[in-house]
Amino acid sequence: MTGSAPHGGRRRRSSAPHRAGLSSRDSLAGGEPSAASDADQHEAARAIVLRQLAASAKSRRQLEEKLAARDIPAGVAHEVLDRFEEVNLVDDRAFAAMFVRSRAETRRLSRSALRRELSQRGITGDLAEEALAQRSDEDEARDAHELVRKKLPAQVDPGDRKEYEKLTRRLxxxxxxxxxxxxxxxxVVKAELSAPGSVTDTDGAAADTMGAEVWDTP
Structure with a gap:
């Protein structure tokens, strides 16, 4: 009979990954599946979360946002992320501790900046403070001095007040x-500019005379 599909011919599959030509495993290496039925939505959500975690560690809030951006219903996202938490693949406490260590090491951020960045990722309150407790006042002071030393030019003429003040503002x-x-x-800037062997051995008078308005100067 012409025009009819042969018996046993290929049937359209209903799952989102298969409709896209991807298995759940393939979706981790390529695109992310879209959701259709309830079962497909759960499968798509799991694949999205696995792909995101394979790229980098993320907080639950970040994963919720990724799922929402892929039109995964909030209820499905909640159930899937709960399961990932049960098996410790999503762990905000571990994420926060790792995040603070990494950002402090690579960017020398203060606890204030780290607290703000944690909040942006949904880590607040006691959980954030527990992670930030890894950093001490001494750690911050050491990092601030190191940041300034790395930015100091080879030499600054202490007699050139304009250049000295410009450098101070920038630092x-x-x-x-x-x-x-x-x-x-x-x-910190005053101490580094006044240190023996620094770009200048002045007493830092220029830095002393600078007003608080310097803080807002680009």
């Missing part, structure tokens, strides 16, 4: 972007 602003408060930033 203080740099520390500000890392989350260090103005008082700490000015103290």
């Amino acid at each position: 203080v602003s740099m520390l500000g972007r890392k989350g260090y408060p103005p008082g700490t930033a000015f103290a």
